[in-house]
Amino acid sequence: MNNQVAQVSKKEWAAAEPMVPVGYKQTEVGVIPEDWELSDIKHISALPMQNGLFYEPRRKGTGVPLINVGDMYAAAPIDVDTLELFDATENEIKVFRVKLGDLFFTRSSVVPSGIAYCNIFNSESDDVVFDSHLIRVRPNTEIIDSKYLYLNCISKHARAALISEAKTATMTTIDQGAINRCPVLVPPRKEQTAIANALSDVDALIGSLEALIVKKQAIKTATMQQLLTGRTRLPQFATHPDGRPKGYKTSELGEIPEDWKVVPFGSLFESKSTQRKKLAEDEEVSFVGMQDVSESARLLQTQQLAYTRIKSGLTYFERGDVLVAKITPCFENGKGCHTEILKTEVGFGSTEFHVLKANQDADSWFIYFWTIQADFRMKLESEMVGSAGHRRVPLSAITAFNIPSPSCREEQTAIATILSDMDEEIQALETRLAKTRDLKQGMMQQLLTGKIRLVKPLAGDEHHAG
Numbered sequence: 001m002n003n004q005v006a007q008v009s010k011k012e013w014a015a016a017e018p019m020v021p022v023g024y025k026q027t028e029v030g031v032i033p034e035d036w037e038l039s040d041i042k043h044i045s046a047l048p049m050q051n052g053l054f055y056e057p058r059r060k061g062t063g064v065p066l067i068n069v070g071d072m073y074a075a076a077p078i079d080v081d082t083l084e085l086f087d088a089t090e091n092e093i094k095v096f097r098v099k100l101g102d103l104f105f106t107r108s109s110v111v112p113s114g115i116a117y118c119n120i121f122n123s124e125s126d127d128v129v130f131d132s133h134l135i136r137v138r139p140n141t142e143i144i145d146s147k148y149l150y151l152n153c154i155s156k157h158a159r160a161a162l163i164s165e166a167k168t169a170t171m172t173t174i175d176q177g178a179i180n181r182c183p184v185l186v187p188p189r190k191e192q193t194a195i196a197n198a199l200s201d202v203d204a205l206i207g208s209l210e211a212l213i214v215k216k217q218a219i220k221t222a223t224m225q226q227l228l229t230g231r232t233r234l235p236q237f238a239t240h241p242d243g244r245p246k247g248y249k250t251s252e253l254g255e256i257p258e259d260w261k262v263v264p265f266g267s268l269f270e271s272k273s274t275q276r277k278k279l280a281e282d283e284e285v286s287f288v289g290m291q292d293v294s295e296s297a298r299l300l301q302t303q304q305l306a307y308t309r310i311k312s313g314l315t316y317f318e319r320g321d322v323l324v325a326k327i328t329p330c331f332e333n334g335k336g337c338h339t340e341i342l343k344t345e346v347g348f349g350s351t352e353f354h355v356l357k358a359n360q361d362a363d364s365w366f367i368y369f370w371t372i373q374a375d376f377r378m379k380l381e382s383e384m385v386g387s388a389g390h391r392r393v394p395l396s397a398i399t400a401f402n403i404p405s406p407s408c409r410e411e412q413t414a415i416a417t418i419l420s421d422m423d424e425e426i427q428a429l430e431t432r433l434a435k436t437r438d439l440k441q442g443m444m445q446q447l448l449t450g451k452i453r454l455v456k457p458l459a460g461d462e463h464h465a466g
Helices: 002-016 069-074 090-096 146-153 156-165 176-180 189-229 330-334 364-371 374-382 395-399 409-447 460-464
Strands: 024-027 030-033 037-040 060-067 084-086 103-106 118-120 134-137 183-186 248-251 254-257 260-264 269-272 284-288 303-306 315-318 322-325 346-349 353-358 402-406
Touching (some): 069 103, 103 146, 118 146, 134 176, 146 189, 156 183, 189 364, 189 402, 254 260, 254 402, 315 353, 353 364, 353 395, 364 374, 402 409
Parallel strands (some): 284 346
Antiparallel strands (some): 060 084, 103 118, 248 254, 260 402, 269 353, 284 303, 315 346
16 A cells, blocks of 8 residues: 555655756756756856946046946947046056946845846957946856856846845845856857847847837938928929919018918917716716826827716816826827727826817827927927926917918828828837837747757767867
């Protein structure tokens, strides 16, 4: 009987044990390929790690570039061209000189998740030094590829180990010993390079998308300025019926198209006040609050709420209304918002929005693009009232602002369509950028743990031969 129990127990234990695939082995940080090694930062470093030099504000402005904590978060790899200068002595330069491939970790953080933030110096610039709030690691390049080590140090297994070793009081801090113990998965040297190159290629794609988005946004801003002021006319509105080009006339706003007029912005819309819309008992409506306003919010993402949960005293809006935040910081960050994307035709929002409903002679998107136009926003910001931190945009400042406007709604719509198409192109690029970033994170997890191999596994004797 006891033998039977023992046999059953062994079977149950075997079934409970995680299955390790052929060609892999179990380690303290999980399953990794058999031809990989588990090491730590101490054993793959060329030199003992080092804190930087003491920063004195009176010595900044001249001298050699200095890597500071702020530079760690600005760009990866560290951007030498943006570093401030520090008047380091010859001995400080000798002791704290940075070299190509050096890694840096932050020693403290306001929150635990930010401790030991890692970045890499990937430049051959001479005479760069680093601040005492950073810890420098210099990899032994005979063992480890510097770029691969950087990727390892920002991976999930390394971050989890570093955060677990941090000490939290007023600030979260970490010492050299804890960083020395950070686990490093060490593939064969060729595979390290292949992994670093593959992820570098994805970084290059991300960089090109970011640059393209910036370029497209700049083009849109310039186009918006030209079209909304009439300095550039769309071809179908730029000529008379007989083919003669339309000219310009002098106005209080300067030169405007001869068939445009200067109007108060408020003449294009009516402002909705707080009100309640009669709905069925359980009808679903959209709700917009200040938390839904963001720098890039052209089309507000809304929450779905049952009407029975809607409190009195909220602002009622419909599809196509333009919502402009009244208060800081939402006004300054939110740019003004358009509610074209709604899951329902009607909704409710915070009373901290001005709700602008286009009249029959105006296009709602034309109104929206004016709310994010630079001159318009500068004017409103100059007329905000109230104390610091609680400043508000009065409706009178919006309605009284004079703008040049096409005489026909068709031209307003055509202008808004061009700008909306540009917005959609930018949003498509931003979506692609977000997906590419997610792809990189997935690739990192797969490549840095050996779940996906870029190089054929080596036999044991080949691996140890290097």
